[in-house]
Amino acid sequence: MIKRTLLALVAGSMLSISAQAGVVFEDNFDLEAGAAGSSALNYNNFDQWSVSNGTVDVVSNGGWGIHCAGNTGKCVDLDGSTHNAGMFSSDTFNLAAGIYSLSFDISGNQRTGSNDNLQVTLDGFFNQSFNLAYNSLWQTVTHTFTVNSDTSNNLTFNHAGGDNIGIMLDNVSLHSVEVPEPGTFALFALGLAGVGFLRKNQKV
Ligand SMILES: [Ca+2]
Ligand SMILES: [Ca+2]
Ligand SMILES: [Ca+2]
Incomplete structure (x- = not known):
């Protein structure tokens, strides 16, 4: 569940960035x-x-x-x-x-x-x-x-x-x-941190 939420967050923040142009x-x-x-x-x-x-x-x-x-x-x-x-x-x-x-x-x-x-x-x-x-x-x-x-x-x-x-x-x-606005960028960074968290906690 956490994984799905975090992935959605990453995808969402990427969409926000491309919508800026x-x-x-x-x-x-x-x-x-x-x-x-x-x-x-x-x-x-x-x-x-x-x-x-x-x-x-x-x-x-x-x-x-x-x-x-x-x-x-x-x-x-x-x-x-x-x-x-x-x-x-x-x-x-x-x-x-x-x-x-x-x-x-x-x-x-x-x-x-x-x-x-x-x-x-x-x-x-x-x-x-x-x-x-x-x-x-x-x-x-x-x-x-x-x-x-x-x-x-x-x-x-x-x-x-x-x-x-x-x-x-x-x-x-x-x-x-x-370019990402500051708010969007923060969201994007949070998404990246989420990916790092998932990688770290993934069982091999
Ligand atoms: Ca002229
Ligand atoms: Ca003329
Ligand atoms: Ca022309």
């Missing part, structure tokens, strides 16, 4: 702007984003000679077509205390002209500016951070200027990282 926010923009293959200038009907103080464009891979990340789907030109780059803001999401990983793909504007400037902010956890030449290749930016107490937040991509050709954005992702 998960998607908080994710978007590849591939389903925006209608049918596959269609682009939309000054688009503001995003499923998980709002655009303010200017505009952004949705570009389908190959449109205007622009290639999205992975050379497929759709992506976002953070400087729309009104000579006023918009503030691109994600919907609000909840962050429980824990460890998270943020990642997104950006490239230069892939057309011409001077460098572009972009400020990316996840208030209190990430605030970084990027200055990219037009021919900067797609790169994945990643950042891991710790949230100490439950909060809600959102991501903003704030492109500077407005000459209608801006830094391209794709594959935004925010995941919780698979």
